[in-house]
Amino acid sequence: MQDKIKQSARKTLSSLLAMLPIIMGMLLLTSLIVELFPEQIASGLFGKNSVVDAWVGATIGGIAAGHPLVSYILGGELLSSGVSLFAVTALIVSWVTVGIVQLPAEALMLGKCFAIYRNLICYLFAIVIALLTVFTLQLMG
Amino acid sequence: MKDSSVKRHKSGIAGWIFLGIVLSIYALTAVLDGELAATVITTFSHLLERVLPVLLIVFLLIFVINLLLNPAWIKKYLGHRSGITGWLVAIAGGVLSTGPVYPWYALLSELRERGMKMSLAAVFLYSRAVKLPLIPMLIHYFGLSYTLVLLAYLLIFSIFSGLAMERLQGSNPGIQQP
Numbered sequence: 001m002q003d004k005i006k007q008s009a010r011k012t013l014s015s016l017l018a019m020l021p022i023i024m025g026m027l028l029l030t031s032l033i034v035e036l037f038p039e040q041i042a043s044g045l046f047g048k049n050s051v052v053d054a055w056v057g058a059t060i061g062g063i064a065a066g067h068p069l070v071s072y073i074l075g076g077e078l079l080s081s082g083v084s085l086f087a088v089t090a091l092i093v094s095w096v097t098v099g100i101v102q103l104p105a106e107a108l109m110l111g112k113c114f115a116i117y118r119n120l121i122c123y124l125f126a127i128v129i130a131l132l133t134v135f136t137l138q139l140m141g
Numbered sequence: 142m143k144d145s146s147v148k149r150h151k152s153g154i155a156g157w158i159f160l161g162i163v164l165s166i167y168a169l170t171a172v173l174d175g176e177l178a179a180t181v182i183t184t185f186s187h188l189l190e191r192v193l194p195v196l197l198i199v200f201l202l203i204f205v206i207n208l209l210l211n212p213a214w215i216k217k218y219l220g221h222r223s224g225i226t227g228w229l230v231a232i233a234g235g236v237l238s239t240g241p242v243y244p245w246y247a248l249l250s251e252l253r254e255r256g257m258k259m260s261l262a263a264v265f266l267y268s269r270a271v272k273l274p275l276i277p278m279l280i281h282y283f284g285l286s287y288t289l290v291l292l293a294y295l296l297i298f299s300i301f302s303g304l305a306m307e308r309l310q311g312s313n314p315g316i317q318q319p
Binding site for chain 2: 079
């Protein structure tokens with residue numbers, strides 16, 4: 001048992017050492033993007049039609065990084081400034097499911113093909129979910 | 142085993158190269174705008190504070206997995222023949238996993254090496270969109286009906302994302318490999 005514990009600890013330490021530079025790099029990159037992301041230009045991009053709004057929302061959400069709470073606050077602000085619920089929903093969904101910023105880390109740890117395909121699927125799903133959510137709410141009255 | 146340690150070594154080097162590139166971008170930012178660089182460091186320290194507890198939990202989980210779970214167990218519950226149990230375990234795991242996503246990649250990578258199928262990794266990552274502690278905030282901003290509808294779609298689409306990855310994996314075996 002002691003040998004097994006030692007072996008598990010060694011394996012865990014080696015995982016930690018492999019992960020550490022990626023996590024530190026990702027946190028620094030996220031911090032850079034969060035500070036550089038120009039929230040104020042976002043509101044000017046919306047208002048075309050439901051599909052385009054959802055597409056723009058999903059794109060911004062996919063590129064943006066940060067705590068999901070920020071997406072709720074940003075979404076709430078955009079909604080109150082007249083941006084459609086299609087755009088806001090797509091933004092909220094892609095914020096938590098698509099990760100352009102996290103893509104290098106995901107590719108390094110789970111494989112390039114997996115990371116690219118998964119993010120593309122999630123990006124498309126964000127648009128579909130935005131449309132379905134708003135249409136469902138409209139049906140519910 | 143040897144193959145897995147070679148992969149780990151390669152990913153280790155790539156990680157340090159990646160950190161070097163990001164540090165260079167940060168250094169360039171610091172040269173161009175010192176004030177912005179200081180703000181970035183403040184944000185970085187806040188993020189680090191949030192990540193560290195999760196990182197500890199994840200590495201504890203990895204340790205426990207290495208100690209207790211054998212590939213046969215993982216193959217049974219998360220492997221290619223895990224059936225509906227595998228999907229339910231992946232959804233529950235994703236919903237319950239907290240904090241930033243980066244540490245969870247390590248756990249999924251470890252599970253994959255032990256036989257987890259990658260479509261379940263996709264389900265796990267997608268169902269992380271359901272943030273239980275943040276539901277009150279979502280209700281506060283968008284209302285109860287909106288929250289319930291959105292959460293239902295997120296859970297349904299987490300399964301769709303797994304199914305889509307499974308389909309893609311059929312035509313592209315590279316998805317299962319790192």
